[in-house]
Amino acid sequence: MRSLRALSISQPLHRRLQARPFSGQVLASFEQACDLITADGEVVALVVSSTGDGPLNVVVDAARGDFDKLKPGNPARVQGTSLRVGHMAVELSGAVAWDPRPAWDSLRACDQAGVERLSELRRLALDLSPPAEYRFLCGGSLAMLLRDDLTMPVAEDSAAKALATRAFAAAKMLRLGWEGSLPQLQTGASLLAGLGGGLTPAGDDLLCGLMLWAWLAHPAPGPFCEALLTSAEPRTTTLSAAFLRAAARGECTAKWHGLLQALCSTEGMPLEPRALGVLRVGATSGADTLAGFLWMGTAEPAETLRCPSLDCPQAG
Numbered sequence: 001m002r003s004l005r006a007l008s009i010s011q012p013l014h015r016r017l018q019a020r021p022f023s024g025q026v027l028a029s030f031e032q033a034c035d036l037i038t039a040d041g042e043v044v045a046l047v048v049s050s051t052g053d054g055p056l057n058v059v060v061d062a063a064r065g066d067f068d069k070l071k072p073g074n075p076a077r078v079q080g081t082s083l084r085v086g087h088m089a090v091e092l093s094g095a096v097a098w099d100p101r102p103a104w105d106s107l108r109a110c111d112q113a114g115v116e117r118l119s120e121l122r123r124l125a126l127d128l129s130p131p132a133e134y135r136f137l138c139g140g141s142l143a144m145l146l147r148d149d150l151t152m153p154v155a156e157d158s159a160a161k162a163l164a165t166r167a168f169a170a171a172k173m174l175r176l177g178w179e180g181s182l183p184q185l186q187t188g189a190s191l192l193a194g195l196g197g198g199l200t201p202a203g204d205d206l207l208c209g210l211m212l213w214a215w216l217a218h219p220a221p222g223p224f225c226e227a228l229l230t231s232a233e234p235r236t237t238t239l240s241a242a243f244l245r246a247a248a249r250g251e252c253t254a255k256w257h258g259l260l261q262a263l264c265s266t267e268g269m270p271l272e273p274r275a276l277g278v279l280r281v282g283a284t285s286g287a288d289t290l291a292g293f294l295w296m297g298t299a300e301p302a303e304t305l306r307c308p309s310l311d312c313p314q315a316g
Helices: 011-019 104-109 111-128 132-137 158-178 182-192 202-217 221-235 238-248 254-263 272-279 285-297
Strands: 002-010 023-029 033-038 043-048 057-060 075-079 082-085 088-091 096-098
Touching: 002 011, 011 096, 023 238, 043 238, 104 202, 111 254, 111 272, 111 285, 158 182, 158 202, 158 285, 182 202, 182 221, 202 221, 202 238, 202 254, 202 285, 221 238, 254 272, 272 285
Parallel strands: 002 088, 002 096, 043 057
Antiparallel strands: 002 057, 023 033, 023 075, 033 043, 075 082, 082 088
């Protein structure tokens, strides 16, 4: 059996593993991660150190490719202080517990500095995201919502146009929901949930980013995020639902911690390297999450939004 060592572990996950027995199975495995799932839908992600800390993560001293032999359905369980998955045993006892919740109170207290840097972050998101054609070939990214002109190079592609049209209508509803319309908020979340391909569809990533903005700027982030979660969670994938629940609790990855600190810094911490850290997550997940954060953070009044190039239906 291959023995590995856990370097760090999400604090809430550490508490859950201590509170009750853990048993589950492999949900999916990749070059840099292996996702486990329990019978009640809890997700645990074993990741390499370059991926870093996150709400679901156990960071392991593994190399790229170490998880390749783990197959969906392989059993996983905790025995003593060891997490055993297939041919692998991960020792948990020396892992550092990492808090996935940023210091929201401190960040909210200096939100004016963040507001002043949002335009810079929006520019970086547009400049550094993959080209539009690549994003759509990879299943669709919603970073295009940040463009002033939503005419896309792939606008004639029916699948891409349908994604963009539905996403714009849903995102506009979310702005109305931010302004106080609970039905519009829930409808927008329902339309975005599960929208796009992959284990974490683009629409869910956008909702995660929106919830992070809510924790930074909404007067009642908990109830706002709970309303989004209630509408979106039943309509998406198992893994994506786990990320939505984490975002609703105000939890995010270490890469997002760094970006939020730079955004709200009064000392001019550079944004670009931290924005790149977020944008490079997955094929498009990082861009989609940042798009959700900026969509609301750089919001115009919802009634002024128009999408003539995509013939978007008006939401409202």
